[in-house]
Amino acid sequence: MSAPKLQQDLDCKIARLEQDLIVLKRRRNALSPISQLPSELLRKIFYLSLHFLQADRNSRTKILPEDTRLSISHVDHHWRTAVLESPELWSEIHVRNTTKVEYLAIARNNSKMQPLYVDGYDINLTGAGGVRHILQTEPHRIKSVTLHAPIEVMRSLLPDLKVSCEAIEFLELNGSAVQAHVDLTQHDTFFNFPKLRHLRVTFWDTLLIPSSFHPPSLVRLEIYFHRSSANHITRSTFAALRTVASTLEILGLRFQSSASSQDILNSIGRLPIHMPRLDMASFLSNSPGILPELLSLFHVPPSFRSVSLIAQGSAANANEFQAITSALQRSYASIYSPNVLIVRQGPPPITPSSDAIEVLIKHRAGVTLKHCISAFLIPSRGRQPIFSSDDDHALPISFPSSKGWLFGTLRDVNVEADLPVAFWRAFAYIPTLSTIKYRVTRPDDGFHRALEEIVVGEGPLEGDEEVFPSLTAVCPTFRGTSIEWDEDYARGLAVLLGRAWARSGVSSPPLALLEFRGCSSNRLDDGTVRSFRSVVRGVAVWNDQRWDFRETSQ
Template sequence: MSSASKLQQDLDCEIARLEQALIVLKRRRNALSPVSQLPSELLSKIFYLSLRFIQADRRSRTKILPEDTRLSISHVAHHWRTVALESPELWSEIHVRDTTKVEYLALARNNSKMQPLYVEGYNINLTGAAGVRYVLQTEPHRINGVTLHAPIEVMRSLLPYLKRCCEAIEFLYLELPRRVQTPLDSTDHDIFFNIPKLRNLGICYWDTLLIPTSFQPSSLVKLELYFTRSPSAQVTRSAFAALRAIASTLKNLFLSFLSRSSSPDFWNNFDRSPIDMPSLEVAFLVARTPGVLPELVSLIRPPSSFSEVYIAGEGSAATPDEYHAIVSALQRTYSSIYSPNFLRVRRPVQAAADSNAIEVIADLKPTHKNIQTNSTTNSIRTVIIPSSNSSLPISSPGSHPLPIPFPNSSDWLFGSQRVIVLEVDLPVAFWRAFSRIPTLSTIYYCAKRAEDGFLQALEEIVANEGPFKGDETYFPSLHTVYPIFSEEDIAWDIEYARSLAILLGKAWAKSSASGSSLTLLQFVGCSSESLDKETVCILRSVVRGVLAWNDQEWNCREPSEGDAIDIAPEDTT
């Protein structure tokens, strides 16, 4: 070896030694950074959460690759890589895309140690299905959960491999594309299978998947079934037979029928007797199919301890005949177990600005929270969304415009209301009904016109008109009225206030509930800045507590202990 070669070799060795020393120095320097001072357990948790809350930056979910994030984390620093590789829970969620390589899947399997595995295949074709199939084949006893979003041919190819994992799966969510699907033959059924340990099941838009009678998981707590077409009678029968089989354990139920038409035998030839669900907490019942919602409401029997029932009809399922049927089903199903105290009628938050949709919320107990926010507890939500070329007869006095029953017996579902919040202009027929509720104490409502339903109902009472029979008692417990002028630059706000006070006084004078008066009468959103003395005197004649006009207040008298107000307004928006 020449002296030059020997010198070159010595220099290479020195360079390698210095590079290794530099790496050690950089690691020591990095170890002094604040993030490196975090305990490894906390750093591992941060890594795990970074996979669950990836910043999308307006990208579609298909282009968000959690596995790339995981690999990036492990290449930032030596400490990070060590923590990542020693955190099996970081690798136990395997996200498969069409571009995912088998080598990465093998790495994830190995690094996850013996942790239960969750597999997600999102928007995959047959190429991505190969990756999912690889994990299901190699780890059938570790597959704890599976979520698949794929066309039906991909789902069908994976169904046998899912069946091999059925002894371990506790979470399963299968979703076909909702809008872009190959036309399916409704008589061509795909057969599901039993999954003994299953706790959560979602089957979305797979309208030909038939649940066999052997499907009886003993601890299923959540079931989601979404049909985009009208399923065949056989699929319908199997779905409701399965629902009966797991009714005793189910806590969350989501049923959705999105077809605008149904087959003639849709509800035929299966048991339509009520399904008692003693553990049910939340039920979402949604339909566009005519006739489905009333049947669902009649079938599903929750306990009195339920948290929320959400009922939504859209398009064909939002016709006047449809919500008349929903009203009857609500009365039959809930009147014996449920007496809501709080009622809210509004436009749905998620509806378009020009939508004619109506949402009715009946809640067991009124609070500040559910008046001023969307929060509810022990509630029934009914949403009616008419088709784009129609509207609900919300201003028609001769029809039943909302999906809540009128009082017709002593066990009326809404006969114990204490608080109502009305954000839409209801016709006089409903105000007639409200006037006869013996417990109604507080009314929040939007005054949208000079002669609204409230004033019309009071005028009928004063004139001895309207369908009032028996004990003539009107608003016997009313002590808080909170009109909100929702229109800008109105010229009739003072006139409205005077009319309201005069008619309330005359109505109470005719009522057997003599001596009634308000402890709070507050007007909000008024265009007129102040009230004249005469109007103040008229208003004070029906108030024995606080009278308020925007920011002006008059204490008509000091309320006594018996005048305690249950709900004082805090926010008028």
């Protein structure tokens, strides 16, 4: 036999053995635990792996979901088959500046006829070419488009978006917060999307939404102005908003600009906007006067769930919040009465700030949360804190009163901020207040000092009014590294509460619960326990130590 013939036979035998080896490896891999998973579960794991890529704390710019998808498909034959037979894993097409058209063709083909979700994040004009390729080749399959790019890049894609406008249901257009100079006297004209359900436009301050914009199924609308948009842009936006108001369930508006509040208010208009289906709303402004006006402008239904207000910079001041609470009372007093108040310090949901304050006013029916209004006050750096323990400091929210809408029906109060003494003292005369939870950071905190003034009859609210007539639970939590004074504080608190009630003619201990958490030790002396017994007819708790004063013994 000649050498070439022998070599050819050996090559054939090697090929057969290599093929047998591949088959054996596949059989061996099939015995591994992960290969025993049902294909549906394996595909679900792959799907989730593409949605939680930020677990390693990488920025979104550095995340390349298409690389992860290709890596999964190259692990072994079983995984590759699962990936290629799962069109839903390819229907979300992530375009970056480095994405090649060849990959986009693979994703389109493997997605079969699934609706496509296109995401272009932090793209320049090169990345816009990839997005344009998808929009032009698959205009009838595009269900969702998300673009994060400078205005000039998104502007170049407007004609291509228009080609796909008949199919798009979700659209997010996010301009960069740091932009090159943009001529705000110019504008980019938007157009209608007949099937659009969600629209979010952020930092595209030259995008003019015409009054003809009227998607009949639009349920979510978020528009965030970053710069001082031209008046005709704001005016046109609110004209379009009035057109779609009847279908909206979620609304978000942000005015983070240097324009005067009067210019913005003139552009918004004064005609009320009725929103019969609105469930959630969020408003942000750094210009005084905007938030109260928005609250008065939008008429929400009794079924609304939450409203979030964020006053930032110059809008985060006492006068602005007084105007906000007045607007809330005018607009919401006929809808619900708050029975829960929460006051706590930041950080807020957007800009971290240790001086930020959040005020929540809620209505609960049993364990069910019916309505919630939250207000964030975020002062500029270097400004005086919004709350201060000094009595002469301007209060950022309305003064507690049993006659006002905000406080008149309060049942629970949870305070994690340093409220002024006068504020605490006023709580004593809310007739419905039953539970107080608060944070203690120093022995002479506002609540303790307020009780001292009530006992001696000081302050503007002195008289024969009953003190804390419905209070049944007091729950302080100590915060700090050096709180050796906590037992003295607890004993003094019990004594002051007893004297305050004695001054009101209360003969029997009214508290069902006196609970201290965050204490420095777990043991109390007998004198402190006796002071608890004088005001508690139920349970006293010190960290994990518990006394039931409904019984005759400890």
